[in-house]
Structure formats: structure tokens, C-alpha cells
Amino acid sequence: MLVNYENTPVGPYHEVLFIPGKFRKTKKQAITKIYVDSEVSSQNGRANWGIPKETLPIEWVKEKNLDRIRVLKNGVEVFSAEFETGGIPFPVSTAFLPIRLCQTWNKLKYFTRPTGTGFGKITKIKSMDLNPDYFPDIRGLSPLFAVKVDPFNMRFPESTYRNEFF
Numbered sequence: 001m002l003v004n005y006e007n008t009p010v011g012p013y014h015e016v017l018f019i020p021g022k023f024r025k026t027k028k029q030a031i032t033k034i035y036v037d038s039e040v041s042s043q044n045g046r047a048n049w050g051i052p053k054e055t056l057p058i059e060w061v062k063e064k065n066l067d068r069i070r071v072l073k074n075g076v077e078v079f080s081a082e083f084e085t086g087g088i089p090f091p092v093s094t095a096f097l098p099i100r101l102c103q104t105w106n107k108l109k110y111f112t113r114p115t116g117t118g119f120g121k122i123t124k125i126k127s128m129d130l131n132p133d134y135f136p137d138i139r140g141l142s143p144l145f146a147v148k149v150d151p152f153n154m155r156f157p158e159s160t161y162r163n164e165f166f
Contacts, residue, residue: 001017002069002081003017013041014036015041015058016058016079017034017035018034028100028102030101032052034051034053035055036058037058039055041053048159049112049156049159050105050106050161057071058070065085065086066082066084067081067085068080068082071135077129077131078135079128079130079135081127081128081129082126082128084124085148086121087121087122088121089119089120090119090120092118092120092147092152094114094115094117095115098113099114099115100113108162109161112157112160115154116149116153118151119150120147120148120149122147123146125146
């Protein structure tokens, strides 16, 4: 997921994240890699939801139907992508594709059910590259489709948590 948060309690920021599937006995999703360009977002994500956010610069250039994203670490490109969006918008909701996160941070398991709604358009991935030393190597995968959701309103409720030893 590539997310451009324009309005949040911690201010606007961008993030690039990877949710590879469902894990553990809980059968819940987990964000295994995530970069944001806001240290406040990193601190809050770890403390409130157990999300392993790392802060790096993210460049996001938007043109008419084109988005270009780059994540850099000490001048090295971590991730880059270019997407072209078009077509007729359609409603999108986490009611149809629910997100049920189980994140582990500092020996606590955080359970969260974010919700969101918006309008999507089919998106063509024109290019994507990454450095497998810093981001999961998904270059060989061929997605069935990609969707850009804009606008997208997301709500991250307070998480419940428990000590992972009990």
C-alpha cells in the first residue's frame, strides 16, 4: 500500500507499507515493513498500534493521472513506483475487504480493526523497483489489479493488547 495522508491528528504524511497476508494462530494480517516520512507518525504507530514504522524521506509527485513515489535511505533508493490511474470511480470499503491487524511490539500483541471507505479507480503500475535489502522483494509478482482510492477516509480505532506471554 502507498498512502498519502493529507489530514491526520499528527499532521500530513506519506507511507509505504507491506502486508503479506494472514499470520499466526490469530489468522490476522500484520504489517511487516512500513516506512513513513514523519517521526511523530512512527512514534505513535509503534506506541498505539504496535506498527513497526520507520522514518525515511518519501517523495510523492502527483500529476493529472500519474503518481511517482520514491523512498530513500541515506541516498539509496529503497522503493520507487509510478502509477497511472483512469476509468470510472467505484465505491471501496473495508466492509468487503476487512483489515484485522495483529502487531507485536515490545512483547505486546496489538489487535486493531481499521475501517475505511472511499472511491477507487483501476490503476496501472507503470514501473516499480526496490532494494531487497530494505523492502520485501515483490518484483517478480504480477498483481491481478491495482486500485487507487481517492478520496479514502480511514479510521484507526484504539487497539486492544495483551502480553504475548499470557
